[in-house]
Amino acid sequence: MKILSLWSGPRNVSTALMYSFAQRPDTKVVDEPLYAHYLFRTNANHPGEQEVLNNMENDGTKVLNQLQKLRTDHSIVFLKNMGHHWIDLDERLLDNMEHVFLIRDPKEMLPSLINQLKDPVLRDTGLKVQKDLYDILTKRGKSAPVIDAKLLLTDPQNVLQKACNALNIPFYPEMLKWEKGPRTEDGVWAKYWYHRVHQSEGFTPYEDKKEPFPKHLEPLLEECEPYYKFLYQKAIKI
Template sequence: MTAVFLWAHPRSLSTAFLRMMLERGDFLVVHEPLSSIVVQGYAIVDGEKVGTPAELLDLIEQLSAVQQVFVKETTEYLYDVVADPRLPRLATHSFIIRHPARAIASHYAMNPLLTCHEIGYRHQLEIFDLLRRGAAGPLPVIEAERLLDDPHRTVRAYCRAVGIPFLPQALTWQPSERREWSRTAPWHRDAARSTGFRAPDRHYAQTVDNNPVLADFYRYHLPFYERLRAHSLGGRHAEPL
């Protein structure tokens, strides 16, 4: 069987991607278990409670022996577990990125107390570099902008890269709240209202262009984003959305 991880900085459209994986129906889908352990001291995975990252890996290994497992994790934290030698072989690892100008504005709108490291690109790159050392092949990186522009082609390329069938019918779904993201539901209202991969029609009052703190965050994280973007499936997307 298969385990697939998607590592995502916050506000990267990763929950919409997770929603698509739920629609497939052929994976046990796990939402942000490592960040749950950091924030609340435990995560619930397939009805089982785990309290440490090592316990989580044990459970993912057990579950993926009998079914396909998809894990979406965010990178506002740098998790010690990424140095565990089991992790590269335990799953196929992939990444999703979004241009930091849009992601930072969206993140700040949700959390005005946002700190620089919580934006997550540096942690995401560090995880990418650690996992790449033990990976058998390239680690696929998808761009949110490309996903919005051409979902069919982008998801098909992703499925080919991680070795799973492409199911085009999963590109659309009915809007709904999901128990998988109930702990962080306020962060996922757009995903709950969505019916597919479409950019929310939203403008932010505070952006990297008019807020000097956000501008500093942007300058700090842009090099990490660019290094990840160099590995983008299908080449780099031209314009941030």
């Protein structure tokens, strides 16, 4: 069994990518298994936080060790993880997984994030931890493809084919379409975050943002940009 961990940030079309992988006949998906661990360690103020803590294992080391023993008929287990959920964990836990990163331009991500988190800080974006994780994996001799959300939405088939090649797994055309509505794998937080993806039947074509960037987010944007630019240089291009 291959465990494939996605390291994303919020509002990066990560749930759409999870739904995409759920269409594969060889893959079981798991939605944000480290979310309760993150909330427990940080006391972050998130929508429905107590419900998440009550419904999930709060110890991330236990979670990742349990996933190694997961019994499934599928040959791939796809974990949709948020980068910032990696906190106070032993890097050796990364060794028995393959990894892929999903990033999004913070100019587009931050105005969306404030719909759920009114006053986000750098930690909430996941970008710094994504960069740190990329460096850790490189140091440990592991390669990890990087997917940029804009490029994924612009040409999903091309980007997914290249990502699958990099991960040494087959591409399935079924990954491009899914049925509207929630999935049984959705976390208990879906009612706060997943409204748009539940209306989708595939990757929504990319459209430029027309609204001006919120002025109060400019300092956070400046913090985010170096991490995004570093990872974008590594991203699969079309």
